[in-house]
Each structure stands twice: as C-alpha cells, then as structure tokens.
Amino acid sequence: MSSFGAVIVAAGKGSRMGTRESKQYLMLNEKPIMIHTLEVFNRLPWLREIVLVTGEGEVERCRRWIQEYRLDKVSAVITGGSERQQSVYQGIKQISSDWVMIHDGVRPFVTSEEIERCRDAALREGASVLGVPVKDTIKQVNGQGFIAGTPDRQSLWAVQTPQAFRLSDLLQAHQSAEQEGFVGTDDAMLVERMGVPVAVVEGKYSNIKITTPDDLEYAMFLQKRKGESRE
Numbered sequence: 001m002s003s004f005g006a007v008i009v010a011a012g013k014g015s016r017m018g019t020r021e022s023k024q025y026l027m028l029n030e031k032p033i034m035i036h037t038l039e040v041f042n043r044l045p046w047l048r049e050i051v052l053v054t055g056e057g058e059v060e061r062c063r064r065w066i067q068e069y070r071l072d073k074v075s076a077v078i079t080g081g082s083e084r085q086q087s088v089y090q091g092i093k094q095i096s097s098d099w100v101m102i103h104d105g106v107r108p109f110v111t112s113e114e115i116e117r118c119r120d121a122a123l124r125e126g127a128s129v130l131g132v133p134v135k136d137t138i139k140q141v142n143g144q145g146f147i148a149g150t151p152d153r154q155s156l157w158a159v160q161t162p163q164a165f166r167l168s169d170l171l172q173a174h175q176s177a178e179q180e181g182f183v184g185t186d187d188a189m190l191v192e193r194m195g196v197p198v199a200v201v202e203g204k205y206s207n208i209k210i211t212t213p214d215d216l217e218y219a220m221f222l223q224k225r226k227g228e229s230r231e
C-alpha cells in the first residue's frame with residue numbers, strides 16, 4: 001500500500017480558550033491534550049511517520065513528552081508559523097511518505113476507524129476530509145447583523161480533520177497559496193482551488209476541535225466515556 005505520514009499541528013496560541021497556557025498543552029485527565037491526539041495516530045500500524053508542529057520555545061518540552069509517552073512514530077518536532085497554514089506547510093516539508101494526513105492537535109477524540117476511512121477515501125478518490133452534516137440552519141449575515149441568505153442545509157457539512165492528500169498535491173497547493181498570498185482556513189481549500197476533487201467522509205460529531213472553554217467540559221465528558229469504553 002502507498003506510504004502515509006501525518007502532520008499534527010499544535011503551534012497555535014489558543015486565544016479563544018483564554019488560558020495562559022495554549023490549549024494544546026492543557027492537561028486532560030493528567031495528560032496534555034496534544035499527547036492524547038498523538039497517541040491515537042501513534043497506534044496506527046500502517047502510519048509511517050508523524051511530524052509534530054508546535055509553538056516557539058516548546059520543542060524541548062514536546063520532545064520530553066514524546067519520550068515519556070513512547071510516541072515512536074514521531075520523526076520530527078518543529079516550530080510552526082503565525083498562521084495554521086504556515087504551520088502545516090512547515091510540517092509537510094518534513095514528510096517523506098507518498099500521502100499525508102493533516103490533523104489538528106486539539107482534536108483528540110478522532111478514532112482509528114474514522115482515520116482509516118479517511119485514508120481509504122483518499123487512496124480511492126485522490127483527496128479526502130472528515131466531516132459531519134450540519135444540524136443547525138446556517139445563515140449568511142451581513143455587516144449590519146441581518147440575514148443576507150440561507151444556504152440549503154442539505155449541502156452543508158462541518159468539515160473536520162484529518163484531511164488526507166497526495167503529498168505532491170499538497171506541497172504544490174501550499175506553494176501556490178504562498179506565492180499568491182492566499183490564506184485558507186483548512187488545507188482542502190488550497191487543494192480545491194487547484195482543481196483537485198476532495199471527497200467528504202462522514203465522521204462523528206464527537207471529533208470536536210477543542211477551541212473555547214465550554215469545549216473543555218465536553219472534552220472531559222468524552223475522555224471519561226472513552227476511558228469507560230476501554231474497561
């Protein structure tokens with residue numbers, strides 16, 4: 001099978017969390033959130049390498065955690081950039097596999113089953129992302145705070161990570177975006193604009209991105225449930 005690597009991005013400031021410590025380093029059940037995430041990927045037998053992208057001044061601490069938790073697939077720990085896109089680009093330059101998965105370090109509840117469905121869809125279709133159909137009605141709102149439009153909910157999905165691509169496609173997409181000054185909010189945007197079809201794979205609503213304080217409470221519930229399901 002083609003070789004797969006993963007880039008776990010954990011170099012953000014976590015401003016929406018409002019904590020002194022960036023959220024990816026916060027303890028969840030006595031273990032840093034990003035370590036929970038790395039452990040999920042490190043358990044995948046078919047994954048060839050993991051590149052961790054972390055914050056300025058955090059490389060040594062992360063390297064100690066990697067040793068402590070025996071994350072033997074981590075091949076490099078590097079610092080990211082001021083934008084998530086820059087962190088991803090730095091990370092994929094360290095990957096030597098044919099395919100790469102990009103995953104947020106603050107999405108610790110993704111399962112190996114979801115990751116493998118994302119992998120298989122990428123191998124089949126060329127690129128793939130995990131996502132879930134939105135449950136709320138989504139509105140476009142204008143600058144005056146009034147509804148400007150209501151997209152058809154049937155076509156709306158909340159897209160998550162991992163997002164999987166051919167390494168060559170993603171490198172080219174990031175290079176083009178950097179040259180053209182284009183900044184997207186996910187990697188699929190950069191590949192879409194290159195005309196590469198991206199398949200959406202239905203994941204789980206529990207694959208949350210820990211972003212604001214209320215997410216932490218839900219994360220503690222999910223972690224407890226995860227622990228209980230192992231007993």
Ligand SMILES: Nc1ccn([C@@H]2O[C@H](COP(=O)(O)OP(=O)(O)OP(=O)(O)O)[C@@H](O)[C@H]2O)c(=O)n1
Pocket residue numbers: 009010011012013014015016017024053080081082083084085087088104105106107209210211
């Ligand atoms: N310059 C950045 C920004 C974000 N990320 C990572 O990308 C993931 C998703 O980003 P987000 O949830 O927005 O994290 P932050 O940017 O830290 O959050 P905020 O926008 O609240 O500051 C996180 O794992 C974050 O650490 C990153 O590696 N480099």
Ligand SMILES: C[C@](O)(CO)[C@H](O)COP(=O)(O)O
Pocket residue numbers: 084104158159160161185186187209
């Ligand atoms: C990549 C992502 O997680 C997909 O939903 C999301 O776009 C990241 O956005 P953020 O503002 O960088 O958290």
